[in-house]
Every structure is written in structure tokens, then in C-alpha cells.
Amino acid sequence: xxxxxxxxxSSPEAIKRLKRxxxxxxxxxxxxxxxxxxxxxxxxxxxxxxxxxxxxxxxxHVARYDVTLDRAVIAPPGEDTPEEISRNVDGFWSxxxxxxxxTFPEADLDRASRTExxxxxTRLAVLPAARKVAAEPQLIGNEMTVxxxxxxxxxxxxxxxxxxxxxxxxxxxxxxxxxxxxxxRLEGQGAFTPILSAITSLEADGADLSEGSVLLxxxxxxxxxxxxxxxxxxxxxxxxxxxxxxxxxxxxxxxALPEAQRVVSDQQIAWTLAxxxxxxxxxxxxxxxxxxxxxxxxxxxxxxxxxxxxLFTMLVTALVAIPIGILAAVYLEEFAPKNRLTDFIEVNIxxxxxxxxxxxxxxxxxxxxxxxxxPRSAPLVGGLVLALMTFPVVIIASRAALxxxxxxxxSGALAIGASQMQTxxxxxxxxxxxxxxxxxxxxxxxALGETAPLLLIGMVAFVGDVPKGPTDESTVMPVLIFxxxxxxxxxxxxxxSAMIVILLAxxxxxxxxxxxxxxxxxxxx
Amino acid sequence: MDTDHTPQAAGTxxxxxxxxxxxxxxxxxxxxxxxxxxxxxxIHNVSLSFPDRAVTALIGPSGCGKSTFLRCLNxxxxxxxxxxxxxQILMDGQNINDHSIDAVLLRSRVGMVFQKPNPFPKSIFDxxxxxxxxxxxxxSREDLDAIVEKSLRRAGLWEExxxxxxxxxxxxxxxxxxxxxxxxxxxxxxxxxxxDEPCSALDPVATARIEELIDELRKRYCIVIVTxxxxxxxxxxxxxxxxxxxxxxxxxxxxxxxxxxxxxxTEDYITGRFG
Ligand SMILES: Nc1ncnc2c1ncn2[C@@H]1O[C@H](COP(=O)(O)OP(=O)(O)O)[C@@H](O)[C@H]1O
Ligand SMILES: [Mg+2]
Numbered sequence: 001x002x003x004x005x006x007x008x009x010s011s012p013e014a015i016k017r018l019k020r021x022x023x024x025x026x027x028x029x030x031x032x033x034x035x036x037x038x039x040x041x042x043x044x045x046x047x048x049x050x051x052x053x054x055x056x057x058x059x060x061h062v063a064r065y066d067v068t069l070d071r072a073v074i075a076p077p078g079e080d081t082p083e084e085i086s087r088n089v090d091g092f093w094s095x096x097x098x099x100x101x102x103t104f105p106e107a108d109l110d111r112a113s114r115t116e117x118x119x120x121x122t123r124l125a126v127l128p129a130a131r132k133v134a135a136e137p138q139l140i141g142n143e144m145t146v147x148x149x150x151x152x153x154x155x156x157x158x159x160x161x162x163x164x165x166x167x168x169x170x171x172x173x174x175x176x177x178x179x180x181x182x183x184x185r186l187e188g189q190g191a192f193t194p195i196l197s198a199i200t201s202l203e204a205d206g207a208d209l210s211e212g213s214v215l216l217x218x219x220x221x222x223x224x225x226x227x228x229x230x231x232x233x234x235x236x237x238x239x240x241x242x243x244x245x246x247x248x249x250x251x252x253x254x255x256a257l258p259e260a261q262r263v264v265s266d267q268q269i270a271w272t273l274a275x276x277x278x279x280x281x282x283x284x285x286x287x288x289x290x291x292x293x294x295x296x297x298x299x300x301x302x303x304x305x306x307x308x309x310x311l312f313t314m315l316v317t318a319l320v321a322i323p324i325g326i327l328a329a330v331y332l333e334e335f336a337p338k339n340r341l342t343d344f345i346e347v348n349i350x351x352x353x354x355x356x357x358x359x360x361x362x363x364x365x366x367x368x369x370x371x372x373x374x375p376r377s378a379p380l381v382g383g384l385v386l387a388l389m390t391f392p393v394v395i396i397a398s399r400a401a402l403x404x405x406x407x408x409x410x411s412g413a414l415a416i417g418a419s420q421m422q423t424x425x426x427x428x429x430x431x432x433x434x435x436x437x438x439x440x441x442x443x444x445x446x447a448l449g450e451t452a453p454l455l456l457i458g459m460v461a462f463v464g465d466v467p468k469g470p471t472d473e474s475t476v477m478p479v480l481i482f483x484x485x486x487x488x489x490x491x492x493x494x495x496x497s498a499m500i501v502i503l504l505a506x507x508x509x510x511x512x513x514x515x516x517x518x519x520x521x522x523x524x525x
Numbered sequence: 526m527d528t529d530h531t532p533q534a535a536g537t538x539x540x541x542x543x544x545x546x547x548x549x550x551x552x553x554x555x556x557x558x559x560x561x562x563x564x565x566x567x568i569h570n571v572s573l574s575f576p577d578r579a580v581t582a583l584i585g586p587s588g589c590g591k592s593t594f595l596r597c598l599n600x601x602x603x604x605x606x607x608x609x610x611x612x613q614i615l616m617d618g619q620n621i622n623d624h625s626i627d628a629v630l631l632r633s634r635v636g637m638v639f640q641k642p643n644p645f646p647k648s649i650f651d652x653x654x655x656x657x658x659x660x661x662x663x664x665s666r667e668d669l670d671a672i673v674e675k676s677l678r679r680a681g682l683w684e685e686x687x688x689x690x691x692x693x694x695x696x697x698x699x700x701x702x703x704x705x706x707x708x709x710x711x712x713x714x715x716x717x718x719x720x721d722e723p724c725s726a727l728d729p730v731a732t733a734r735i736e737e738l739i740d741e742l743r744k745r746y747c748i749v750i751v752t753x754x755x756x757x758x759x760x761x762x763x764x765x766x767x768x769x770x771x772x773x774x775x776x777x778x779x780x781x782x783x784x785x786x787x788x789x790x791t792e793d794y795i796t797g798r799f800g
């Protein structure tokens with residue numbers, strides 16, 4: 001070519017057009033990146049907010065009580081079968097409480113402080129100890145260390161999540177002398193200046209300390225400070241001895257929230273700190289979240305019953321929805337004639353997949369419970385309801401997977417004389433299997449996270465026992481989360497998050513299974 | 526085990542149609558075939574027969590119904606819902622369109638090779654062995670091995686794949702895949718092999734290989750090949766049928782069709798004036 005026509009490549013218009021096109025390209029790329037950043041940001045925020053809550057529920061404080069297993073208390077005559085021992089909550093609990101009263105003599109002085117001490121341990125928390133003794137009766141009469149989770153409010157206090165508290169070191173004390181009416185006088189050159197300046201700074205931040213408490217702790221002794229001056233203050237000893245303060249090294253805790261508005265009193269804080277100082281409280285992983293069933297007390301509650309309930313429910317759902325879904329899909333896609341009727345069926349299956357899940361709950365309640373008279377709150381019914389919801393999803397996913405199998409595979413098999421059934425089951429279904437499995441598992445994952453329809457068939461009932469079969473009364477994980485999140489006590493919040501994390505972990509596991517199956521099957525060709 | 530197919534003497538030999546068949550007994554004899562896709566007719570009154578141990582080529586412009594007609598011969602049109610086939614197709618004196626004839630059995634006697642190689646996503650061995658397995662042609666593992674080897678040998682693929690029978694069939698080159706498909710068809714001991722543009726997805730070298738193979742297979746089978754390449758028809762076939770708009774225009778010895786067509790439309794097509 002003599003004239004390479006440079007104009008088409010370098011004319012001003014062409015360059016302008018090119019620039020605009022490039023700019024559009026770049027813009028589009030930024031929009032895409034922006035969308036991804038937004039999505040990731042939302043995901044990270046979700047993970048952080050749930051994760052940070054859940055982490056605090058992953059551990060809890062357990063207190064130890066050295067008791068003598070007094071036969072008269074835990075296995076009195078006439079109530080000494082293992083069965084009865086294992087249910088003797090009152091007996092074990094009184095042993096533990098008496099141990100606490102022995103440790104803190106001041107708790108035994110009046111009814112009010114005995115009550116305060118009683119709140120340390122939930123009665124049911126001694127059940128594991130009772131079961132252990134029932135299983136090993138030779139322990140009776142001997143010493144035993146009973147471990148029981150600390151009351152949830154004290155647990156939160158020790159984790160620093162109950163209410164704001166400012167801790168300051170006080171200077172060395174020169175004297176501590178007993179005065180009239182339980183008050184002691186503490187003195188030390190400038191010893192209380194740190195407290196006073198902390199109070200000033202807190203008040204500058206808008207805190208109202210007029211009804212708050214200032215607790216002073218030294219060793220295992222704690223008292224409430226009043227009448228604060230830079231060099232001296234009055235101390236109302238809550239537990240322990242004055243001697244601890246003489247040896248110095250005291251820490252003050254400034255709590256702005258008035259005692260009357262708190263769920264833990266100054267006295268309980270004092271005892272808790274003392275037990276901790278004695279090494280009788282330790283922070284342990286909360287396995288009970290997975291090994292206990294639901295309870296009205298957060299420190300005892302766990303998700304085992306719900307986990308097993310979910311398992312039974314999913315089992316029923318899988319057994320019903322997956323075979324029906326796959327067979328229906330195979331029939332519709334490979335065998336059914338294409339006519340008005342099958343079109344109608346197809347449209348309705350798609351509609352079924354779009355029906356809000358609560359409608360299936362209503363349907364389940366009407367048909368399974370009222371008409372067929374199946375048991376309420378049972379995984380059997382829950383599973384059947386979720387199966388109704390899941391199988392359209394399985395059908396749609398399976399049909400898509402079957403459609404994606406190239407027709408040449410079918411004609412190849414038919415052309416060498418395979419029957420239609422052989423063609424479908426020897427060639428088409430194996431090729432579609434990864435897609436079918438994916439659809440089935442994703443449908444199951446959706447069912448696993450479903451709450452609304454199960455509320456309507458009564459699976460929201462409080463269930464303290466692990467269900468033994470699909471007809472036992474039961475609940476499921478998302479419903480448990482829903483229930484816990486409605487509970488008033490503060491301690492339920494992290495528990496709820498922890499349960500969410502467990503549910504998400506199960507879902508992740510299922511998605512992992514999808515990926516695994518896909519990989520495994522795709523390697524076959 | 527006998528894998529040679531002695532053609533049975535056709536019981537009811539029909540007199541040659543207007544296009545004057547040679548004296549040899551036809552393997553397949555089609556009479557007044559009409560094919561409809563729903564309301565539209567794709568094949569109009571075609572009568573055509575195919576001699577044994579010879580290659581018949583179906584040529585014609587795209588969309589003229591060659592594939593449709595070919596699919597009548599092993600009733601693959603049954604799998605197309607809207608498709609309806611009228612007329613008699615006689616094989617051994619029996620009308621294969623008859624309800625008493627099982628399409629599945631028929632397809633084991635009339636093999637088919639498609640335009641695009643479509644090996645199963647399985648190993649080379651399983652590709653060949655699948656047919657004999659479902660038809661119960663092998664009584665033992667040794668039998669099966671023998672069938673696989675024989676089929677691959679006949680398809681001229683044995684030397685190339687004998688060391689990797691367990692490799693996936695899809696890992697072969699396009700031409701090898703097509704020969705694998707031919708071997709797969711051979712393995713169920715067919716009498717007729719239908720080929721629908723078997724080389725249109727292949728390069729010239731692979732095409733030449735397949736054409737050689739077809740010439741080789743002609744000694745044992747009745748072969749019907751659809752092709753859009755007139756050179757190919759001229760190279761591999763002994764007889765040629767020219768279709769146009771669903772009608773059979775002309776049928777005769779390949780040499781005669783290409784050198785001395787009786788019909789104007791045939792001549793126009795062959796000389797490249799349309800299609
Ligand atoms: N599955 C089908 N459904 C409806 N019409 C079809 C189908 N297959 C082919 N046809 C029509 O039948 C006619 C012949 O097609 P075909 O046999 O594929 O032609 P060729 O193989 O000669 O190119 C065409 O008009 C085509 O549109
Ligand atoms: Mg065609």
C-alpha cells in the first residue's frame with residue numbers, strides 16, 4: 001500500500017473518540033472496584049461487630065468452691081439413689097453457698113448479705129457436680145472442688161463490660177486505724193490525690209459522681225471510701241482486714257453508676273475481687289455453649305439442643321426435599337413432554353420459590369399440625385415445612401444444571417442405542433451432579449437459617465433437653481438466636497453473637513462442602 | 526465372537542425408483558418420506574435407497590434437510606418433540622418406523638457420528654466400552670478389552686491411544702476425538718453408519734485421515750455421509766444424492782452426478798452457482 005491512511009489512526013476525531021472510550025473504560029473499572037469495596041466493607045463491619053461481641057462470650061469466669069460432700073446434705077436417707085443425688089440441686093447448692101459464707105464471714109451476718117452471697121452462683125450451676133457425684137458415689141463424704149460458672153453479671157463485671165469503671169493506684173498509706181461504727185481512717189501523705197484528680201477529670205467529662213462509689217482494694221480486702229481528702233479518707237470495710245491496707249499497694253475503683261442502678265452491688269464486687277485474689281476464679285473457654293442446652297440463666301445456657309434440633313430438622317428437610325427436587329427436575333427436564341401443563345408446572349415451581357417463607361409456616365401449621373395432627377415444635381414438622389420451601393430451589397438449581405449439559409452428550413449416548421433412562425442416568429445426571437449438589441446444599445443452607453416459618457409451628461418453645469429424635473420437642477439455631485436476642489439481661493448480648501458465629505460456622509462448612517464437591521467432581525474430566 | 530456383519534439378504538426387494546438403482550440389494554430402502562417440524566414440512570416425498578458396502582453422500586445447500594433425512598434412518602428424530610416422520614423405511618424388509626420396532630435396538634444397528642466430535646467425558650476405554658456394556662455384547666473383561674481394541678483398530682486410532690486408554694476422551698485432538706466417536710459407533714456392531722458432516726470441525730490433515738478411514742470402513746458397512754463439501758463427496762462416495770429445499774433432486778453414481786448431472790439445479794449447485 002502506498003498510502004497507509006494514517007488519518008484513520010491519528011485524526012483528531014479518532015483520538016478524541018479513543019480518549020472518551022478509554023475514559024469510559026477506566027470509569028467503569030472504578031465503579032466496579034467501588035462496589036466491591038462497599039460490599040467488602042459491609043462484610044468486615046458485620047464480622048467485626050458480631051465477632052467482637054462473640055469473643056467475649058467465648059470465655060467465662062468459673063469459681064471454685066472446696067466443699068465436703070456431706071452425706072446428710074446431698075444424699076439424706078431415703079433420697080440416696082444415684083438418680084436422686086443427680087437431681088439434688090438444693091443440697092449441692094447449699095454446700096457451695098455455705099462454703100462461700102465460710103470464706104466471707106461478714107456475709108453470714110444478716111439476711112440481706114446472705115441473699116447477696118446467694119446470687120453468686122445460680123442454683124442449676126451445681127448440676128454437673130451433682131451428676132458427677134451420682135456417677136461416683138464413693139466421693140460422698142470426701143472433699144471435692146466444685147466448679148461453677150460465676151453469675152453472668154459478675155462475669156460481665158470482671159470482663160469490664162458491665163459499666164464504666166476507672167482504676168487508679170493510690171499513694172502509700174501511713175496509717176489505718178479503726179474508728180467507730182465500722183469505719184476506718186486511712187492516712188497517707190498525698191495518698192488520695194490520684195483519686196481526687198481522676199474524679200475531677202471524670203466530672204469534667206460530664207460524669208455525675210454524686211451517688212457513685214469509690215472502692216479501695218488491697219490484697220483480698222476491699223472497702224468503700226468516703227470523705228475523701230488528699231491526705232486522708234474514711235473506709236467502710238466490705239470484706240477482708242484492715243491489715244491489707246497497711247501494707248500498701250492499694251487500687252481504687254471509681255464507679256459513677258449509682259449502686260442502686262447496678263445489677264452488682266459494691267459488696268458483691270468486693271467478694272468477687274477477693275475470690276479472684278485468692279485464685280479461686282479463673283477465665284475459661286465457654287465449651288458449655290456447645291455442650292449445654294438452653295437455660296434461663298445466661299451463664300448456663302448453651303446451644304446443644306438447638307444444634308441437635310437443627311440437625312434433625314435438616315435431616316428431614318434433606319430426606320424429603322433433595323430426592324423429590326432432583327427427581328422432579330430430572331423428569332421435567334429430560335422426560336416430560338413440553339406442553340401447556342408442564343409450562344404451567346414450571347411457572348408455578350418458580351412462583352413457589354418466591355413465596356415468603358412465613359407463608360410456608362402458616363401452611364405447615366394448618367396442614368401438618370391441625371389437619372394431620374403431627375406433634376407441635378417437632379423437627380419432623382419443621383423439616384417438612386422447610387422441605388416445602390427448599391425443594392423448589394433444588395428443582396430450579398437442578399434443572400439449570402441439567403440444561404447446562406451439552407445436548408451432544410445426550411445424542412451421543414442415544415445414537416449408540418442407550419435408552420433414554422440410561423442416557424439420563426449414565427451421562428447427563430453425573431455431568432450435572434456438581435450443579436445439583438450445589439443447588440441442594442445452598443437450598444439446605446437457606447433452610448438452616450430460616451426462622452419465621454418455624455415460629456409458626458411452635459419451635460420457639462423453651463427447650464431444656466436435647467431432642468432424641470425428630471418427633472421430640474425441639475428448637476433450632478436461628479430461632480434460639482431470635483429468642484436470646486429478645487432476652488433482657490445484658491449477658492445475653494454476647495451469647496447471642498456467639499450463637500450467630502456458631503450458625504455462621506455451620507453455614508460456612510456447608511459452603512465449603514459445595515466447593516469441595518465441585519472440585520472433586522470437576523477433576524473427573 | 527463374530528464381529529463381521531454379513532448382510533442379510535433383503536427379503537422384499539423393491540423395484541428401483543425413478544432414479545434407477547443398481548441391481549445390488551439396498552441395505553436401507555426409503556419410500557415416500559415426509560418429515561414435518563410442527564406445521565412446516567422439511568422433507569417432501571423422498572424415496573431413496575442405500576446399497577450395502579458403499580458410501581452414499583447426501584449433498585445440498587445448507588438447510589435443505591440433509592441432516593433431517595439422515596436422522597430418519599436411526600430415528601433420532603424421535604428425540605425432537607415437534608418432529609413427525611411419515612413413510613416407510615425398510616431395513617431387512619421391516620419398516621423401522623413401525624411401532625413394533627424399538628428405536629433403542631435400531632440405533633445399535635444404525636450407528637451415528639455427529640458434526641462436532643462428542644466423546645463422553647469419560648476415559649477413552651469407557652467411551653468405547655459403554656455401548657457393548659449396555660447391550661451386553663461382552664461376557665467378560667477380556668471380551669470387552671478385545672472389543673475395545675478391535676473397534677479402535679478399525680477406527681485407526683489404536684496405535685495412537687493404546688498406551689493411554691484411561692486418559693479422558695476429551696483430551697484427544699479434534700480428529701482423534703472424531704475417530705474415537707467412530708470407534709464408539711463401531712463397537713456396538715452396527716450395519717449402517719450415519720455421518721453428519723463428520724469433518725466440518727476438523728483441519729485438512731484430520732479430514733484426510735477420516736476420509737481414508739471412511740474408505741476403509743466401506744468394505745464392511747453401509748455408510749451414509751452428509752457433507753457440504755462437494756470435493757469430499759466426490760472423494761469418498763460411490764453414490765450421491767442431491768437435496769434442495771427438502772426435495773430429492775437427483776440421485777446417482779457419484780461420477781455421473783459430478784460429471785454429467787441430469788438436472789439443471791444439480792449442475793448449478795455443483796458448479797457453485799448457488800448454495
Ligand atoms: N429441531 C428442529 N426444529 C424445527 N425445525 C428444524 C429443526 N431442525 C431442522 N429444522 C429445519 O428443517 C430444515 C432442514 O434442516 P437440516 O436438516 O438441519 O438441514 P441441513 O442439514 O441440510 O443443513 C431447516 O429449514 C431447518 O430450519
Ligand atoms: Mg445439517
